[in-house]
Amino acid sequence: MKVEPGVPYPLGATFDGRGTNFAIFSANAEKIELCLFDNTGRRETDRVVLPAVSEDVWHAYLPQVVPGQVYGYRVYGPYDPERGHRFNPHKLLLDPYAKRLTGHFVWSDAHFAYRMRSARGDLSFDKRDNARGVPKAVVVDDAFTWGRHPRPAVPWHSTVIYEAHVRGLTMLREDVPSHLRGSFRGLAAPSMIEHYKRLGITAIELLPVHAFVDERMLVDKGLRQYWGYGTIGFFAPEPRYGTPETGVEDFKSMVGQLHDAGLEVYLDVVYNHTGEGNHLGPTLSFRGIDNASYYWLRPNAPRYYEDFTGTGNSLNLTHPRVLQMVMDSLRYWVEQCHVDGFRFDLATTLGREPHGFDPTSGFFAAIGQDPVLSRVKLIAEPWDIGLGGYQLGGFPPGWSEWNDQFRRTVRSFWRGDANQIRDLAARVTGSADRFRHRRRMPRASINHVTVHDGFTLADLVSYARKHNEANGEGNRDGSDDNISANWGVEGPTTDKEIREVRRRVRSGLLATLFLSQGVPLMLAGDEVGNSQGGNNNPYCQDNEVGWVDWSGLGRDGDDLVALVEKLTALRRDYPQLQGRRWLVGRRGDQYDVKWLTPGGTEMDGADWAFAEARFLSYVLAPLDPSGAPLLILFNAAAHPVDVVLPTWPDCAAWTRVLATVAPDDPRTEAPKPGTTFATPSRSVTVFAGTP
Incomplete structure (x- = not known):
C-alpha cells in the first residue's frame, strides 16, 4: 500500500476526496502502527507504521483509503506503570477521534495490558491480542444535506428543558413504529414531537450519546451500562441508538426534525473521565495511546490515578492536547451535528488545575474565547467528589448550573418539613444568594426537582427509601438522602386518600418548578407518573425499570400533561416568571415582589422566622406597567389555609389562572x-390581577 507522510492536522482520520490522512497524538510513544481491517472488522488486511511525527502528532496519508475503511492502532512504548506509562502493542486501540464505530465489545482478559491473575497485578505484562473483541473505528465522509433546518435559537429566559434518554424514552411508546423505538429516529417520531409541543418544552437534553462501554462487572451480572457515563469515544455516536452504518446520519436527521419543530437539542457530555476505569481497568484507547498525558496521575505515585469522579480515573484537561480533543469534540457536535448546547457531567473536574478548581482555568478560557462554543448553551453539573468539588455558583459568566439547592428546598x-419558607423564597426567585455576582442573571440557575439520577417524581411521593436491589449491589448504591415520603404506604397502593395526596404533592412540585425564576428542567416521564419501582440509581437497568412507562398517559391521577401544558403557557404569557431580572422587593414606593402573610399584609421578621409555616404567598409585579401582576400561593400544609387577597395598584379583581387543586367554593x-x-x-x- 502506498504511504505518504501526510500532515499532523486535523487529528483523526480525514478523507479529502482522494485519500485519507491519519493523525494521532502521543507524546511518549516510540512507534505507532495503523491497522487496517476488512469490512467485517474481523480480518486485518494491512499494517502501516506511521512514517512521520510532528510535535507529538504521528501521521500518514493513504491515497487508497476511502470512507468505510475499518481501522485501529497499536502503540509501542515503555510499559512502566510506576512511571505512568502503560503502552502495550498487543492491544488494538480505538482512535480518540473516531467518528463511527463498528463491531461489538466482547469482554475477555485479553483487554487488559497486564496478566489478570498475576501476583504482580498491573505491573505484569500481557501479550495476548485483543483485536477480535473490540469495536473499531471507521473512516467517514462528513457530508450531509441539512436542507432548510434553521437553529431555533431559543432565548435563555424562554427555555424549558426536558431531560430524556434516547433509548428509554420511546421503548414502551406504542405510537412510535416498533423499528424506531429506542433510536435517534424514534425520538423525533411525529407522535413524540406532538407530545413535546403540547408540553411546551423548548429543548431536549439527552443523556450521553457518545460511544460508551459496558462495564465488565455489569456484564457478568447480566446487566449493561444504560445511562452511558462510560465514554470511550467523544466523536462517535453510540451504535446502539442507530446502526453502525447510519448512526451519525440518524443523529443529524433527528436534530433536523426537532429543529423544524422549534426544539433545541442539548447533549449531556462526559469529558471528566473515560470508560477505562482505574489502574486495574482495561486498555481500550487513551491509556494505551499515552496514559501519562490523558489522565490525572498521582504526583508521587503515577502508577495510580487521581479520582475526582468516582469512576477510577479523571481526564487531565490541563494538558493542551487533551483540552484540544475536548474542544474539537464540542465543535464537531455543534458545527457538524448542529447541537445547540451541552450539559457537562461533573464539570468541576473540567476546571481543575494543579491547585484545585479554578473558574479561570484553561478549559473555561478556551470555551469563552471560542467563536463557536461561546454562543451555545453551557450548563454545568457544578460538583465532583474531589477536594473542594462542590462549586455551585462558582462557574464563570456565560454558564448556567444545575441547582441542587433548589431541588432540596x-x-x-x-x-412538609419545618423551617423552609425563607429558603423557598430564595429558590423560587432565582437563588440570588448563589448566582447574583459578576453580572450573572437568574438563568444561571437550572432548576429541577427530579433528574435521571434519583427518584422519578412518582417515586418521590411513593417511596420513603430506595429500592435498588436489582442493581446487584445489595442496595448500597444510590443516595440515601432522597427527601421523599410515601404518604402512608411504601410503593403502589389502591388507597384513594393516599393516591390523592400523592397527586397533590406531585402537582405542587411541578408547579413550583415552572413558577420559579430561572430555567426549569423536568425529567421525561414525570408528566405521566413514570415509576422506577423505587430504584433511584437505574444506571444499569436497560429494561422496563429504566424505560419510561407511558401507561399513565390519559389515566386519572397519573397524567399531569395538561398541568405542564398550562404551566409552560403561564411562563410564556407572564414574562415576570421568566427570570429576566433580579428581584429586590421594595423599590421606593413600588415592589417587584411582595411577600404576604395569609392575612394579606407584608411579611415581617417574625413571619419569616415562624418554623412551622407550610405556606408561602407573594405577588410578582409585571415587567411592563400595562401587564398583570401575579399572586402565587404555595400551601404544603395538610389543611386549607384562609388567605385574604391583597390590594395592588390598579387591580380591581384577581382572576384565577391556575389551581392544582380545585377550590371548594366555585365562586372564587x-x-x-x-x-x-x-x-x-x-x-x-x-x-x-385584573385592571
Missing part, C-alpha cells in the same frame, strides 16, 4: 381584593 417544603373565579380565599391543602394557586 422544594422537596423539603412539599414533604375573580374575587376582589380583601376577599378571603380558602387555599386547598397541598396545592398551588395562581391569580392574575
Whole structure:
C-alpha cells in the first residue's frame, strides 16, 4: 500500500476526496502502527507504521483509503506503570477521534495490558491480542444535506428543558413504529414531537450519546451500562441508538426534525473521565495511546490515578492536547451535528488545575474565547467528589448550573418539613444568594426537582427509601438522602386518600418548578407518573425499570400533561416568571415582589422566622406597567389555609389562572381584593390581577 507522510492536522482520520490522512497524538510513544481491517472488522488486511511525527502528532496519508475503511492502532512504548506509562502493542486501540464505530465489545482478559491473575497485578505484562473483541473505528465522509433546518435559537429566559434518554424514552411508546423505538429516529417520531409541543418544552437534553462501554462487572451480572457515563469515544455516536452504518446520519436527521419543530437539542457530555476505569481497568484507547498525558496521575505515585469522579480515573484537561480533543469534540457536535448546547457531567473536574478548581482555568478560557462554543448553551453539573468539588455558583459568566439547592428546598417544603419558607423564597426567585455576582442573571440557575439520577417524581411521593436491589449491589448504591415520603404506604397502593395526596404533592412540585425564576428542567416521564419501582440509581437497568412507562398517559391521577401544558403557557404569557431580572422587593414606593402573610399584609421578621409555616404567598409585579401582576400561593400544609387577597395598584379583581387543586367554593373565579380565599391543602394557586 502506498504511504505518504501526510500532515499532523486535523487529528483523526480525514478523507479529502482522494485519500485519507491519519493523525494521532502521543507524546511518549516510540512507534505507532495503523491497522487496517476488512469490512467485517474481523480480518486485518494491512499494517502501516506511521512514517512521520510532528510535535507529538504521528501521521500518514493513504491515497487508497476511502470512507468505510475499518481501522485501529497499536502503540509501542515503555510499559512502566510506576512511571505512568502503560503502552502495550498487543492491544488494538480505538482512535480518540473516531467518528463511527463498528463491531461489538466482547469482554475477555485479553483487554487488559497486564496478566489478570498475576501476583504482580498491573505491573505484569500481557501479550495476548485483543483485536477480535473490540469495536473499531471507521473512516467517514462528513457530508450531509441539512436542507432548510434553521437553529431555533431559543432565548435563555424562554427555555424549558426536558431531560430524556434516547433509548428509554420511546421503548414502551406504542405510537412510535416498533423499528424506531429506542433510536435517534424514534425520538423525533411525529407522535413524540406532538407530545413535546403540547408540553411546551423548548429543548431536549439527552443523556450521553457518545460511544460508551459496558462495564465488565455489569456484564457478568447480566446487566449493561444504560445511562452511558462510560465514554470511550467523544466523536462517535453510540451504535446502539442507530446502526453502525447510519448512526451519525440518524443523529443529524433527528436534530433536523426537532429543529423544524422549534426544539433545541442539548447533549449531556462526559469529558471528566473515560470508560477505562482505574489502574486495574482495561486498555481500550487513551491509556494505551499515552496514559501519562490523558489522565490525572498521582504526583508521587503515577502508577495510580487521581479520582475526582468516582469512576477510577479523571481526564487531565490541563494538558493542551487533551483540552484540544475536548474542544474539537464540542465543535464537531455543534458545527457538524448542529447541537445547540451541552450539559457537562461533573464539570468541576473540567476546571481543575494543579491547585484545585479554578473558574479561570484553561478549559473555561478556551470555551469563552471560542467563536463557536461561546454562543451555545453551557450548563454545568457544578460538583465532583474531589477536594473542594462542590462549586455551585462558582462557574464563570456565560454558564448556567444545575441547582441542587433548589431541588432540596422544594422537596423539603412539599414533604412538609419545618423551617423552609425563607429558603423557598430564595429558590423560587432565582437563588440570588448563589448566582447574583459578576453580572450573572437568574438563568444561571437550572432548576429541577427530579433528574435521571434519583427518584422519578412518582417515586418521590411513593417511596420513603430506595429500592435498588436489582442493581446487584445489595442496595448500597444510590443516595440515601432522597427527601421523599410515601404518604402512608411504601410503593403502589389502591388507597384513594393516599393516591390523592400523592397527586397533590406531585402537582405542587411541578408547579413550583415552572413558577420559579430561572430555567426549569423536568425529567421525561414525570408528566405521566413514570415509576422506577423505587430504584433511584437505574444506571444499569436497560429494561422496563429504566424505560419510561407511558401507561399513565390519559389515566386519572397519573397524567399531569395538561398541568405542564398550562404551566409552560403561564411562563410564556407572564414574562415576570421568566427570570429576566433580579428581584429586590421594595423599590421606593413600588415592589417587584411582595411577600404576604395569609392575612394579606407584608411579611415581617417574625413571619419569616415562624418554623412551622407550610405556606408561602407573594405577588410578582409585571415587567411592563400595562401587564398583570401575579399572586402565587404555595400551601404544603395538610389543611386549607384562609388567605385574604391583597390590594395592588390598579387591580380591581384577581382572576384565577391556575389551581392544582380545585377550590371548594366555585365562586372564587375573580374575587376582589380583601376577599378571603380558602387555599386547598397541598396545592398551588395562581391569580392574575385584573385592571
